[in-house]
Amino acid sequence: MKLALALAVFVALTLSADEVDSPVRIHRQAMFVSESDVTQTAIVCRTHSKLQLALGRDFDAVSKQMKLDKVDFEKHCIVVIHSGNGNAFGVSLSLDKVELAAESKSATIHWTHKGYFGGAAPPNQMGNPTLVAVLDRYDGRIQFQRNIWQWPKNTPFPPSAPRTRQRR
Secondary structure, X not given: OHHHHHHHHHHHHHHHHHHOOOOOOEEEEEEEEEOOOOXXXXXXXXXXXXXXXXXXXXXXXXXXXXXXXXXXXXOEEEEEEEOOOOEOOOOEEEEEEEEEEOOOOEEEEEEEEEOOOOOOOOOOOEOEEEEEEEEEOOOOEEEEEEEEOOOOOOOOOOOOOOHHHOOO
């Protein structure tokens, strides 16, 4: 009886796995400070020319750092996210996950913006924090979901946290 039940569950899982697309894998990501305009934009680049437009003046430096010239656009796409801050002081950006919605043939890219909360002060960098990530190619509609990192509740801020961050 247990063997028959286990076999039925296995068959049901394999049938449902064929209906749902496999997740989009994040191959690599890097953050850099862009010299471009300070506007928040998120772009999916499926061609080399669109990537050049998205990165603008930073294209040569970023493509050399991340080896983007070797990316096969038949298999991969590149996501470029400009956070829209004028100061990159202690800011970090990360691509968390790519979530697929099978019924609507769309995907949502979740990314996190983490501001400076104290500790060892990083150098003051003027510019637009930008995240570049190489993903498996996805030709459907892509949406972006920005998550702003919050300091955990009931945890004191570090003594060096900016006064604007102090709880009252």
